[in-house]
Amino acid sequence: MLSRVAENLYWISRYVERAENVARLLDVGFHLELDASGLDGDAPGADPAPIASVLSILACRDAFERAHGPGRLDREAVMRFLTFDRGNDQSIVAMLGRARENARATQETISAEAWHQLNRLHFYLQGKKARRRFADSPPRFLQGIKRACILFDGLVDGTLPRTEIYHFLQLGRHLERANQISRILSVKLHGLREGGPVVESPLRIVHWSSLLWSCAAYEAYLRDYHDRVDPEGVVRYLILDPEFPRSIRFCVSRCLESLRAIAAGDGFGSEAERCLGRLDSELHYIDPAEIFERGLGRFLSGVQDACNTIGDEIHQAYFFT
Amino acid sequence: MATTPPQTRLFDRYALAGYDEMFAGPGQVRPHYRALHDRLVRLGPEELEHRHRAADLMMRNQGITFTVYGREQGVERIIPFDPVPRLISPSEWDRIEQGLIQRVRALNLFIHDVYHERHILRDRVVPSELILGASGYRRECVGLRVPRDIYVHVSGIDLIRDADGTFLVLEDNCRTPSGVSYVLKNRQVMKQLFPLLFAEHNIRPIDDYTTNLLAVLRHIGPPGVDEPVVAVLTPGVYNSAYFEHSFLARRMGVELVEGRDLFFDSGQLFMRTIRGPQRVDVLYRRIDDDFLDPMTFRPDSQLGVPGLVAAYRTGRLGLANAIGTGVADDKGVYPFVPEIIRYYLKEDPILPNVETFRPQIPAHRQHILANLHQLVVKAVDASGGYGMLIGPASTAEQRAEFARRIADNPRGYIAQPTITLSQHPTLVDHHLEGRHVDLRPFVLCGETVKVLAGGLTRVALPRGSLVVNSSQGGGTKDTWVLRAGPPKRSEAP
Structure with missing residues (x-):
């Protein structure tokens, strides 16, 4: 196998895995904040800690502050930064975009089914539908991303x-x-x-x-x-x-x-x-x-x-x- | 009993003009189109539009796209696909096939002669200065023996039909013609969308193209190598035909390599693999001559491999197509192809050329300059529908500009009468309308010459347009070459 292709494959799954993780972390964070704001009277959602902690897990807190200025972490802004912000290379859109770009360059090696899955996901994220779903319900959007990533893993397992x-x-x-x-x-x-x-x-x-x-x-x-x-x-x-x-x-x-x-x-x-x-x-x-x-x-x-x-x-x- | 369904509206707006592929006259469907016509009428506009959308979605999700440049980044588009197939009758196809085989055999002999003995130039059948000044001429190839003396392993010969329905050769593509992946994909999509239509027709299959291509590539492996390692060489993912490169590699089961995956060592080309260097014996290269090897051609090429030409020279590497085949598809050489066929094969050309005027000949030049408003003028070293003047659609300013250019550089242009291409029913907003089509069949040349049954039918989507190139808003259709005899099985609707 070509070294370049091997490297691409290795990174495709790293990116997909990371994107799935971001989706899961944000989803959990979102729910946790709903719970925490009910339980903890001292900090009624002023500092969105669980979602902000996702920035630390991904080591992109500095990048966020460079883009949005230091100070209070707005939940909405963090969510956007980690989902649709193309300028942030740790966002779901950026990572799945790179995974898809790598897959495009190696589509002759992975199965057609696996490649189509990444391609479809990429087009979905580029389109209006994804943004609409996110605006309606972030958890639904995030769970959709999670499922799509797991489906990719499943297709790899079932077809290669x-x-x-x-x-x-x-x-x-x-x-x-x-x-x-x-x-x-x-x-x-x-x-x-x-x-x-x-x-x-x-x-x-x-x-x-x-x-x-x-x-x-x-x-x-x-x-x-x-x-x-x-x-x-x-x-x-x-x-x-x-x-x-x-x-x-x-x-x-x-x-x-x-x-x-x-x-x-x-x-x-x-x-x-x-x-x-x-x-x-x-x-x-x-x-x-x-x-x-x-x-x-x-x-x-x-x-x-x-x-x-x-x-x-x-x-x-x-x-x- | 069912009454006439209301969907017969599909053909309501249909107007005949020029040569129509489906209709011989108003209401007169050509015999080989009857089954298709009736099926379309029964399907009706809604269903046809619905399947059209399904086809687009299939193509997009499968990444069957090409890249359009111009904006900040390349934008990926699907080539518009028209769901109404183009049919070719058995007798029409026989003639086309024979004509293409003849033409490709002659072009191969011609290229060999140009880089070796040059009989044809000495016999003054083709002017020397035309060949030696052609942009596709590579003096590095003079005297170079290529495996099995084959130069044009893969060609795409563009055909059009004039008002009488005669097939004419419009252009030869002997370097790295693209489009064959769309032919194969279109067929696949059509089978999914219209399974019944396939049951009703006896269509020649095309799936063996990639098997045949691989056989051609193995045929030109270095002598003494029993199992040559074949790879497809692509400029990379940003090339507009990248989908095709990857598709062909996948279907042949060979590696798709970029220049940076290869290196030259001790007279041989190698790929960088996870197990270290692996020998490469044959490249189906989809990179232009100029970018193949920075040591021989353009030194600034990032796409090629230093040493590639050295491996080719010593016979340790097979290349398809050979280097320097651009002399054969030069638009300046095109008018001579009928003579080239007669010269080498002692046969009359089966497929005629389009009448062509050459500004280098004073009488022709006068004719061209006097009739610019009726002619199509083409720059000899441009392709893809660029650098053209379409007389009837041009402004006086454009004509003046071309007149000046022709006077400055007569070698740089040819002119042809404006031919109204044949038209074919094409889906336009719930109706079928006539749109102009051409045909690019693909010819493989290895141990024998084989023509893919059909080819890429390109359709000019804007009303009245004669430009079918995908870079200029052209679409494609599936092309069915029909076999004599009834379909293998038929089913009730």
Whole structure:
């Protein structure tokens, strides 16, 4: 496979995954604000914290302030910035636009079904319909985007043979997902005390639940943990669960599988494979208590550093030949 | 019993003019069009419009677009698609097919001769200065042997029909003609939209085009290479025909490469893959000669590959089409093609040219200048409907401008009588109206010469317009070459 094509495929799924995440985070934030404004009398929606936190997760708070000036974060403005603002390269429109542009340049490799899905989504976002739906009901719009992105993943799963093409798409998707989960955890846990006992206030429960919602994990978690939303359980679930498709451990394992499938013909392991293997075994064998002893924040930034290194090494091994 | 449905309005506004593809006279449907005509009448305007919209949506979602430049960024458009197919009868097609095979065989021999012995120039059948001064002439190719002596592997020969219905060759395209992907996609869309029509007609299939193209490309692989690696070379995603490049690569199951994916090493061309360099043996290149290799042609080309021509020269790389084929489709050379056919094949041309005047000949020049208001004047090195004067539609100022240009550069222009192209029923706002059409069949030249059954019918959508180019608002139709005999099966409506 051409290196350029491999790189395109890898980025297509990274962008789609990220767009889906932005949609989910905004959707959760939107609902959380509705809840919070009812519960917390001290801050009646003056500072739209949950939606503003999405800016931090995506590391584009500075960009927002450059565009809109510092000071109060207007909820409406943040929502627009992250959905339809073409000038913001982290917006849903910009990311799906790039995913589609990459897919256009590699449409002969991915299946027609998968390409048509991205193309249709792109035209939908360019048209009036998307803006109308957003104006009517942001959650409906956001859920539509989420579904469209998941449909793309499904089409990839259902139509592509398990060749390098498929594995580069998987690699991008899962690496991005692992990265996003760790960022969500870092930002959302920032305000909450790490490890120690937690005051059981209604607002806190809302926050922990929203963390689960942000990773599409709420219902799956409850099935496993029998409706105890406690911080340690949540953290353990989102980082270490071997079965849940949006846990860091699950995603890292998938990355490793795909990378091994790609490298199969080569007979030599790349540096990327070594880094991934190391992260994978750490997540397999670590004692959950150790995460809290080390400090959750430090642990998560370790994961993010590893993901970045792995991304760089993948570029070195396959895209710069 | 059903009474006559009210939808017969489809043809109410239909006016005959010139040669009409469907009607021999008022109310007289040509025999090979009868089944289609009756089916259209039964479908009615609403249903036809509905399916037309469905076709547009299908094409847009599938990314069957081309890029229009001019505004800040390229805008992607679909080429307007007309749902009324164009039909060609078996006997009409036989003649077209024979004529095209003859023409392409002669053009191949001509290009070979021009870059080698030059018999035709020495025998003064074609003036030397015309060839050596042609913008498509590449002196780098003099004496260069190309694989199997094939130059024009893929050509698109534009045909039109005059008022008597005679097919004439308007233009040869021997470099990188595009449009074949629309032919294949149009057919696919039509099958989805009008399955019944297909059941009612006996239509020659066209799906084998990409298989045949791949066979042609493998045929020109370097000697000694059993399984040549073929790739399609595209200028990239911003090229207006990018959809076609990617479509052809997908259908042939080969890589679609850009110049930056390739490099030259030890006499051979390689692709950069995730497993390191992989050899490339044959390129179906969709980049113009000038941009292929910055070491040989334009040094500022970002699209090409340094060393590509070196690999071609030593026979380690097959190229389709060959370099320098532009001498054959030069508009200045066009008037000589009938003579070229006679010279090499000792046969009379089956498909005539359009009568053409050359300003270099004093008598012709006088005729041109005196009759500019009736003629079409074309710049020899322009294409796509640019650089043209259509006499009957021109202003006195435009005519004066062209008269001056012709006097300054007689080699740069040709003139032809304005031919009213044949017209074909075309959907225009719930009605069928006559619109002018041409036909671009595609010819493949490998071990044998094969013509795709049909081709791209382009239709000039504005009323009265004679310009069918997509860059000038032209649309396309599916083109059906009918086989003799009844359809394989027929069904009740």
